Amino acid sequence: MPTFDPASPDAPLDLLGVGFGPANLALAIALREHNDHPAAHPVTALFAESQQCFGWHRGMLIEGATMQVSFLKDLATMRRPTSEYGFLSYLHERGRLADFINHKTMFPTRVEFHDYLEWAAARFGSQVRYGTRVETLRPVRADDGTIVAVDALTSDGTLVGRARNVVLGMGLRPYLPEDVRTGERIWHTSELLGRLQALPSLRHRRFVVVGAGQSAAEAVEHLHRSYPEAEVHAVFSRYGYSHADDSAFANRIFDPGAVDDFYDAPEHVKQRLLAYHGNTNYSVVDLDLIEELYRRVYQEKVSGSARLHILNTSHVTAHEELPDGVRVEVDTAGSSTRTSLPCDALVYATGYRPADPTALLGELAPLCETDEPGRLKVARDYRVLTSAELRCGIYLQGGTEHTHGISSSLLSNSAIRAGEILDSVMRHRQSGTAEPARSHLATR
């Protein structure tokens, strides 16, 4: 694959990817498979990733936690079943294909899937600038004033790359309630494993976990299993954990075809579909895990020594970080009680929100079309709708739930979406709408 030549900033790349998580990794694979075709017009690409090396939600690589999507929805198979970048090729190369088949599961552990992703990412080392956070995009104008390329810059103004198309694959950001500040003993689940490792290795007595979604239940299970002397208090406002609907018909909401259906639907239908099927993904837990937690609670009742406490219809009203722990106040609505819980650490499993690209877009932001609530308007091919002055492509991988539906931030469609973005880049290149006038590119 042609690589970026930093010595030649006037020769823009075809594509620059911001972020190198699974979404842009799937795109890198699609590009390479395109370029490997002898008759292809090669597409030049570079990716910038703020982490020092590839990593997929490392803070939650809990031993035994499994994927919530079939391994067949890997980085490539749905787009090209014969791809050498699929999960089965990985297993074959690792010498585990027969063992995995005997395992009879569609849902590998996250630790194994992470290894698969690292295996794939390692094949793109020369195309990724790790430890590079893109802070802003700066327009590059041709003589006629139109914007024909974009410079991606770091916070100190270093040029990462100049490209005719930018693909923003920046993933999700941890979400915390407004009044919560993290500290040495107050964490979001995204940093769970790293923070636990850094805790002084005293005897741990109590952990409090806030939330009732998958990450919350996984954190509760992990803490209860890993610290056999500690109490774990699960605090949430629901009456109980609700299970994730992964039944066959509901699961079709993650199919590639569902993206078409969702995209074409009127706004009120979109809202309805998101409400109906939110329970496939949001604030829900795998049934196996719910049953495991219930089994533990019940066993502790039998033995008379309870360590796992479910504080339902409850919420944290205050917390104070102390030198050797946290004091947490919990109100329980059902019984109108207030409990004070000194603990070793308070873990917020309060979910994620898509990264907001607005700040990054900088001067380009006013040229991007938005809808009534201020969300970016995005075409079916994931290209942001812009004024005619902006001739280069800005594509979103993620942050498109309002236009493309519930699979936007998930892995389900990453292989297909990557192929659709590549097709769009090629289409625009042929029609000349993302082709810069080569003379006198000027930055502003």
Ligand SMILES: Cc1cc2nc3c(=O)[nH]c(=O)nc-3n(C[C@H](O)[C@H](O)[C@H](O)COP(=O)(O)OP(=O)(O)OC[C@H]3O[C@@H](n4cnc5c(N)ncnc54)[C@H](O)[C@@H]3O)c2cc1C
């Ligand atoms: C614990 C956990 C488990 C999950 N399990 C599943 C699952 O089983 N199945 C499923 O479908 N989904 C799952 N998800 C949803 C998750 O969003 C996807 O798995 C996946 O991470 C989406 O890939 P992505 O590339 O869009 O985002 P990410 O994986 O978040 O990758 C984005 C990357 O962009 C980088 N980045 C961000 N901003 C910049 C910038 N300005 N400059 C440079 N780099 C930047 C980040 O460092 C990151 O590496 C899970 C999420 C979590 C938190």
